Amino acid sequence: MAVVTLIVNGQDVAVPAGASLLEATRAAAADVPTLCHLDGLSPVSACRLCLVEVEGVSKLLPACSTAAAEGMVVHTHTPRLREYRRMAVELFFAEGNHVCAVCVANTHCELQDMAVTVGMDHSRFPYQYPQRSVDASHPQFTLDHNRCILCTRCVRVCDEIEGAHVWDIGSRGGQCHIVAGLxxxxxxxxxCTSCGKCVDVCPTGALFRNSDTTAEKEPNTTLPALLRTARDQHRWHNQ
Structure with a gap:
């Protein structure tokens, strides 16, 4: 198997050719944060939290969608990156309506955990308090646009794993939102097959089961990788 060697935070790392920088940073035990990325789904670089510095490259690169190359020298936790990540998380909170105390995902929310990880205790940006709708038309699930961070996990898991293609992105700019069907x-x-995979992979309380109340949502983010591996290796009878 062909491999590429690179340096991550001063540590020599060898990964298979075609591996992403995110995989390389994991091999170096560098904890690069992500919100949109999920093993088993295609990378989209939507959250911008996995950006890293590569020597010789002026711009920051998304680790999830950048291929590791021979001789790269990568830095994952410079002061510039720490500040950028905190700013990104602050903007997530400022542009949505994230009230953790009454959210179904409280204590099980990846955005909430990320705020702790980056050291955010308040937002330096003015809260927008957008007027967003809640779609409770499904008999089993609810979509609360106020808590959506547009990670597109729901779009990808429905497309790539379930094959139902229910979800997509509509509009542009500040009006951009998740849409169902047309x-x-x-x-x-x-x-919609009512499989619930979109609910399981949602990192916040944007998608939840109607039976969930405050702090009761429990995601299952390992599901896509499990199902993709089982499908690719024809191991359904073992899962």
Whole structure:
């Protein structure tokens, strides 16, 4: 197997050719944060939290979607990156309506955990308090746009794992939001199989089961990798 060698935070690392920088940083035990990335799903570089510095490259590179190359010298936790990540998390909170105390994902929320990781105790940006809708038309699940961070995990798991293609992104800029079907109420989209995979991988309380109340949502973020491996290796009978 062909490998590439690079340096991550001063440590020599060898990874298979074609591996991402995120995989290389994991091999070096460098804890690079992510919100949109999930093993088993394609990378999209939406959250911008996994940005790293590569010597000789002026811009920051998303580790999840950048291939590791021979001889790269990578830095994952410089002061510049720490400040950038905190700013990104602050903006997530400022542009949405994230009230942790009453959220179904409280204590099980990846955004909440990320705020602790980057040392955020307040946002330096003014809160926008957007007026966003809640889609409770599905008999089993609810979509609360106020808590959505547009990570597109739901879009990708429905497309790549379930194959139902229920979710997509609509509009642009500040009006950008998740849409079901042809921008229909979720409960009216006939393609939905009610599998719940989108709910399981959502990093916040944007998607949840109707039976969930405050702090009761429990995600299952290992599901996509498990299902993709089982499908690729024809191991359904063992799972």
């Amino acid at each position: 921008d229909e109420p979720w409960g009216q989209v006939q393609a």
